[in-house]
Amino acid sequence: MEKEKIKKGKNAGSFRELSGTLWDNESKVLLPLESLDKLRLQERNFRAGLSTASALILAIVTGIFITLVIASLPSIRATGFVFFTGSTWDPVKNIYGTLPFLVGTVITSFLALLISVPFSLGVSLFLGEYYPKGWFSSALRTAVDLMAGIPSVIYGFWALLILVPLVRSLEMGIGVPAYGVSILTASLVLAIMIIPYSASLGREVIAMVPKNLKEAAYAMGATRFEMIKMVVISYSKSGLFAATLLSLGRALGETMAVTMVIGNSSILPKSLFDPGNTMASVIANEFTEAASTTYFSALIELGLLLFLLTAVINIVGKSVMKKLNVVK
C-alpha cells in the first residue's frame, strides 16, 4: 500500500513540488519555483531545529543533575558523610541518617532480583530455546508484554489487598510479628514487576546465539540441557548479566508499588519481615511534608543518589547490550 503511495507520489508530493523547480519548455531549463536563497534558509532552519532538539535532551539531563546537586547542597553541608552512615532519621530533631533507607533499597532490590532470576530465565529459555514458535509461546509472550504494561500503582493496589494478607498468614505461621507490610512483600511485588523486563531482554540475548554453535553441540551428542549450559549460557553470559543489571536499575527506582506495601518505617530493619522504607518510598511519602530546608534538601540528596546510581547502572548495562548488538 505504502509502496504505491510512494510511487504515485501522493504522500511524498510530486517531483516538481518537492524539488521546487519547474521545467520550462521554451528555454529547455529547470526554473526554480522559489528562490534558492529561501530554500537554503529553510534548510538551515530545519537542520538547526534538529540539532536544537538533540541539544535540548542533553540539556534536560544536565539540568536534572545540576538542579539535584544545587538543591541538595544544604543537606550535604549540614550532614556530610553521616548522611550515609547514620541510622537515625528524625526530622523533628533535625537528624538525617539514611542508612535504614539505603539498607531497605539494597535488600528489596537484590531480593527481588534473586526471586525474579529463575522466572525470567525460565521465560527467556522457554521462548528463546524450547518453544520459540507456536500459539502457546506467542500467548506467553503476549502475557509477559501485558505484565510489563500494568502500571505500578495497580500492582501496588493488588499487592496491598492480596499479597499483604498472604504474607501476614505466612508470618503468623512462622511466629513473627504479623505486620503483613514488610520488606519481603515489597521484594515480591518488585520481583513480579521486573520479570517481564528482564525476560524480554534475556530472550533477545539468547536469540543472538549462533545456530551453528548449537548444532555443533548437538552433533557432539550433547543433550539439550548440556547444550544450553555449555553454549547458550556461556555465549550469552555478559548479555544476561547486563539484562540483570538493567532490571536492578528498574528495581532501585521503583516507587509506588513499594511505597504501598513496605510499611514506611524509618527504623533500621532487622529481618525481612520488618516494615522498612526505600529511598524512593521515603521521597514519595515525605517530600510534600518536608518543612525545614535541611529536611527538604536531605530528601533531594536521596534523589540525587538514586539518579547517580541508576545513571551508572544504565550506562554500563546499555553499553554491554550495545556491544552485543541487542539494543542499538
Next chain:
Amino acid sequence: MKETAIRNRIYKNNLIKGLVITFALLCVVPLISVLFYIVKQGVGSINWDFLVNVPKPVGEEGGGIANALVGSLIIVGIATLMAVPIGVAGGIYLHENKNTRLANWSRLSTDVLMGVPSIVIGIIAYFWIVMTFGSFSAFSGSVALAIMMLPVIVRSTEETLSLLPRQLKEASFALGVPYHKTIMRLVLPCALSGIISGILLSVARVAGETAPLLFTSFGNAYLNTHPGQPMQSLPLLIFNYATSPYEDWHNLAWGASFILLVWILLMNFFTKLAIRKWRITY
C-alpha cells in the same frame, strides 16, 4: 555402567526442561491474579454515573471518577504535545548525524533518561515548574511525563529510520529535492508506523505513572480543566483511595484501576495495529 550415565543425562535434561516450563508458566500466575481481581472488583462499579460524577465524601453512596479521567487525558495530552516534536526531531538528528559530538552526548543522555526513576523526574518538575509558578499544577505534571516520554520516542524514531533503505533518500537527493523536504515529505511518511507506535508506547508507559505526579499535579477532589491548577489523575486517585481505610473508596479505586488498565491495554493493542497497518515492505 555406561547406560546409567546416559540415563542420568537424559533424566537431568528432562528435569531442567520441566523446571524451565514450570517457572515460565508460574510467571503468568500474578498476571492472571491481577487481571482477575481488577475485573472482578472493578467491572461492577462501572456505569455511566461512575464516569460522569466526581467522588463523593466517605459515607455517601455513588460518586465517580470524572475528575481523574478528564485530568489524566489533559495531563497526558499536554505531555504528548510537548514530547512528540522534540522526541521525533531528536531521533532524526541522532539518525542523520551518527558520530558528531552532540549526537554521542545526546544518545548517552537518552540512555540515562530512560533509566532515571520517575520519582526523581517528579522532584525535577517540582523545582522547574511548581517552584517557578508557585503552585501545584497540571502543567508541571505534564512536563514530568513529557520528560519520561522523550527517550522512548527518540529511540523508536531513530530505530525506525535506520530500518529504511538508504536508496530512498539518495534517490530523492538525486532528483534535486532539498534536504528538509526529503526528510519531512519522504522519510517521515515512510517511517510513520514505527514513529506512531513509539509515541503510543510512550503514552501507554506514562499514563499509569504516579510518582512524578505526587508533587506536581498533586490531585484535586473536584473537576478542573485549567492546566495551571492542581488536577486529579487516574493513577493518583488509585493511589490515594487504595491506601485509604474506607471500603467505598477501595471500590472506587478498583473501578479506576479497571478503566486505567483498559486504557493502557487498548494503547498497546493500537500500537500493534499501527505497526501492522503501516508496515512497509520493499
